[in-house]
Amino acid sequence: QVHLVQSGPEVKKPGSSVKVSCKASRDTFNDYAISWVRQAPGQGLEWMGGILPILDVPKYAQNFQGRVTITADKSTNTAYIELSGLRSEDTALYYCAREMHSSTPYFDAWGQGTLVTV
């Protein structure tokens, strides 16, 4: 069973930054990419970007370029997403997900979600 365990809820002021963590097993961290997907209240899913921890190469969705930073700490098998310049529209559940190898990325395991309230 794949476990992705995320950090707890956050309440932030507009203009500030938030950093959310996602701890995975060593196997997951070594062999797979981790992506971040958010879901505003009552809304759909929105991919923000991801990282392949073993290569430390992040990729970002166009909508978040310049405002999001995704990192990975191989010593603790933990991925992070930091979002800056927070505004009320960033209030959402933020999920990390394990990205499967395929010609088209998909996510076969998800964290429990972290609620960020701005």
Added chain:
Amino acid sequence: QSVLTQPPSVSTAPGQKVTISCSGSSSNIGISYVTWYQQLPGTAPKLLIYDNNKRPSGIPDRFSGSKSGTSATLGITGLQTGDEADYYCGTWDTNLGVVFGGGTKLTVL
């Protein structure tokens, strides 16, 4: 406005069959595989179908997926009240990365 278009809601009776459509374009569904996720109320999304029509271990064969051109379809047979959920399609867009549909709320009356 989502890149992929899904109907906002569908409803049908227990035991019946339902299909959920997902429409895209030549820069996404037209050249990529389609994935489907099920999100039960208050929970994280769950992988239902990947690579257009493959089911992960543990997903019953009541769930099926297909793709034709720039559209995809999720089919569910033998509907149960436990299937009430939001269903999302997803794929890769050459310009935008991973994209999702707006989601379809399934109600089993």
